[in-house]
Amino acid sequence: MTTTFRTVFAVMVAESANNPTLPYGFTFNSDCFAGDGSYQPMEIGKGLTCATFVIALFHSAGFPIIKRETWKHRSEDAAWQKKILALLQGSASSEHIKGATNDVGQFRYWPEEVAAAAVHNSPPLGFDECQVLAAEIMAAIRPAAAE
Numbered sequence: 212m213t214t215t216f217r218t219v220f221a222v223m224v225a226e227s228a229n230n231p232t233l234p235y236g237f238t239f240n241s242d243c244f245a246g247d248g249s250y251q252p253m254e255i256g257k258g259l260t261c262a263t264f265v266i267a268l269f270h271s272a273g274f275p276i277i278k279r280e281t282w283k284h285r286s287e288d289a290a291w292q293k294k295i296l297a298l299l300q301g302s303a304s305s306e307h308i309k310g311a312t313n314d315v316g317q318f319r320y321w322p323e324e325v326a327a328a329a330v331h332n333s334p335p336l337g338f339d340e341c342q343v344l345a346a347e348i349m350a351a352i353r354p355a356a357a358e
Contacts, residue, residue, distance in 0.1 A: 234258030237314040244271035256310015262325040276328040281337035288319035
């Protein structure tokens, strides 16, 4: 994929992301952006987190960065998802929140895992590989956050 193509595609997706109807959710379709960068609506309750937005961006551009089939459940993911649902109250439709509630407990792709996959020189990466690299990223930024 050429740098120009990646840049143009990222701009098209960014324009799509400014669309107020781009939903937030815990389960997503990795092909949710068309070849022109436009958002392809998912069913009610499905949507993107910040991390899955990045996954979908790369996947839709033909450059998958993670191996979704390797992802694992973590107990803390459901608690995080429930907190997010509480924050969505009043911002999203009741139908969307009900649909998203059905997805509580789905895999969560953590931002540092997605960052690790996005900068690695030979993606796509599996869960275990992302875990190791994500720990390195967090170790590198934690001291800076304390200052």
